Amino acid sequence: MKLVVVSAGLSVPSSTRLLGDRLAAATAGRVSGAVDLRVVELRDLAVEIAHNFTNGFPGRGLSAAIDDVTSADGLIVVTPVFSASYSGLFKSFFDVLDKDALAGKPVLIAATGGTGRHSLVLDHALRPLFAYLRAVVVPTGVYAASEDWGAEGLAERIERAAGELAALMPASAVPAAGPDLASAPVSAPVSGLASDPALASASAVGGAEVAVPAQPASGRADGFHVVPFEEQLAALRV
Missing domain, CATH: 3.40.50.360 (Flavodoxin domain)
Structure with a gap:
């Protein structure tokens, strides 16, 4: 630095x-x-x-x-x-x-x-x-x-x-006291993401789907689950 x-x-x-x-x-x-x-x-x-x-x-x-x-x-x-x-x-x-x-x-x-x-x-x-x-x-x-x-x-x-x-200064500031969001687990279900409207809207900028970290699913070795944006909206309306 x-x-x-x-x-x-x-x-x-x-x-x-x-x-x-x-x-x-x-x-x-x-x-x-x-x-x-x-x-x-x-x-x-x-x-x-x-x-x-x-x-x-x-x-x-x-x-x-x-x-x-x-x-x-x-x-x-x-x-x-x-x-x-x-x-x-x-x-x-x-x-x-x-x-x-x-x-x-x-x-x-x-x-x-x-x-x-x-x-x-x-x-x-x-x-x-x-x-x-x-x-x-x-x-x-x-x-x-x-x-x-x-x-x-x-x-x-x-x-x-x-x-x-x-x-x-890029990547240099000592983090302030508070919750460590970077290390917080991200739940696999869609409702876990869509329950926060701010996160839901930020996740779907300009596109119809986002990649949400999840537990490894069958047939997917990378541990990610692709969630269509329409399903997120539907979860919000529940």
Whole structure:
């Protein structure tokens, strides 16, 4: 499972990078299996990004960063707030990506700033940008002002956003507590399926019959019994 953080922080150390690291750690703790974590520091790619605009070709470092972002199973993007919006370096990196590179990709948006008054940058700037790129943006964005570090609330927002991202990463989310539907036995009689209208309708999408797991029947070694849709309807009316 590949998780990539894109950080547009400029200083060393960087609160933007720190927020990205905390989000990545929280997300990695909520997925099953090993996590291949990559961090793209845009500060180190600024010159290559500028050259890509003038000559149309990414340098070696930028090319590797683009490959990491486009192949990620989940993406965390963090920018400092400049002039009430994302930084120019942050926007320039996503400008050099192919227009379809992030289509359908789960993205967690985050930002840092000197004051809490800039928190709306998440919904007024970052969310529209990634909606335009057709990424799947998690509901919770995380903004950290200077006064938020060590204060109550930031850790909870990080955990909530990380859980939402983990749930969108393919085959990675730790299952929530509840009945294990995958291991529940499926009864062979038609009435066992048709007694739930939602299951009956979902089983007959666009066709007249479905295959229902059953006990092995005579002449069928695969253990499946084909049930005509008309019989399911009849069972519903009983």
